[in-house]
Amino acid sequence: MSVKTGRLAEEEIMAILRAADEIIANGGRTLLAKILKGAREKKVLQLELDRCPVYGFYKSEKLDEIMGKIDWMIDHDFLDIEYSGKLPMIIYTERGWYIESDQYTDELLNEWKEWMKEGKQDPDMSYLKGRNRNMILLLLEKVKESGDQSFIPYLELWEEVDYKKVREEIQTTIHVLNSNEPIDDTAAKERAESIKEALKGIEPHDLLLKCWTCGKRFTFTIGEQQFYKMKGLSLPKRCEKCRNERDYELFY
Incomplete structure (x- = not known):
């Protein structure tokens, strides 16, 4: 479980983006965190990720703390998650x-x-x-x-x-x-x-979406956005009430 973090300094944003360059679309959050941690694990060394200029940038921090910083980068539109099969891979946003x-x-x-x-x-x-x-x-x-x-x-x-x-x-x-x-x-x-x-990024905020079934507006919260992104899910097309009714109809 990653640790929530406050706003990152520009130097940190640049370092995480540089580390991501080594594994973009080929590795996930954990591998990125290990580069920044300066881990000496077999996979990191085999891929020569220890040669990255920012390898060990967060050497003194715990891995879950570094993961929290990576999640902050995702939440603020610098990085994103794209699934390769069932594997979540780190990619750049346009901003990143x-x-x-x-x-x-x-x-x-x-x-x-x-x-x-x-x-x-x-x-x-x-x-x-x-x-x-x-x-x-x-x-x-x-x-x-x-x-x-x-x-x-x-x-x-x-x-x-x-x-x-x-x-x-x-x-x-x-x-x-x-x-x-x-x-x-x-x-x-x-x-x-x-x-x-x-480098200012975009502050996470709730989204107001329109339900495809009833046409009413519903709130898609920051927490829900984070959950959907990590699971590789698209934005919901229906409000919670219509989703529940649809699931009931399909089940029965």
């Missing part, structure tokens, strides 16, 4: 992926900067091939915004291994860097404000 793609592209850029410091000249750029297209476009946009021509050798290596449409975007990025035009940081500032707003 928007934040994580921004965070992850920063991580990729910082990795390139580290390569430059180390003098790494021929990294295998195929690790970017086939990645989420919107994230790749965001990464290239950030490279343009940096105005850093030192990225060009990595872009050229990347261009050699990726698909045609991505190659075209890479070529455009190289052209922008070579042009030495003044950097317009308007888009970057707007994106930062948008991320800040997204």
Whole structure:
């Protein structure tokens, strides 16, 4: 049983989203909690989840407390549950992926900067091939915004291994860097404000639904929403009275 938690700090939201990236649509709440806990269990180590940058972020906390934080992320529209057969898997909401793609592209850029410091000249750029297209476009946009021509050798290596449409975007990025035009940081500032707003999440609230049978409005409480989500159920189409009457008719 997870423990209820108060509002999470932005740093915590970002850490949980980053950990989720390692298992998205392939693992559930418990596995995500174990990454954040820094568990040394066989499955965690076999999947090399201990290499995640935020592995052990909540090392000093109990597993059920971490589960409570993950549930908070689900309740506030950062993560969601999607069933694969009978198994509940963690997935991103649109909000969660928007934040994580921004965070992850920063991580990729910082990795390139580290390569430059180390003098790494021929990294295998195929690790970017086939990645989420919107994230790749965001990464290239950030490279343009940096105005850093030192990225060009990595872009050229990347261009050699990726698909045609991505190659075209890479070529455009190289052209922008070579042009030495003044950097317009308007888009970057707007994106930062948008991320800040997204990090607020959505406070859970009761929903007012319309019954398909009697046409009356009925309240679908926060607790009921949480129960339905964890069970992989769709929103109820009938009010409680009509559901009970329908179940009675079907039974008898």
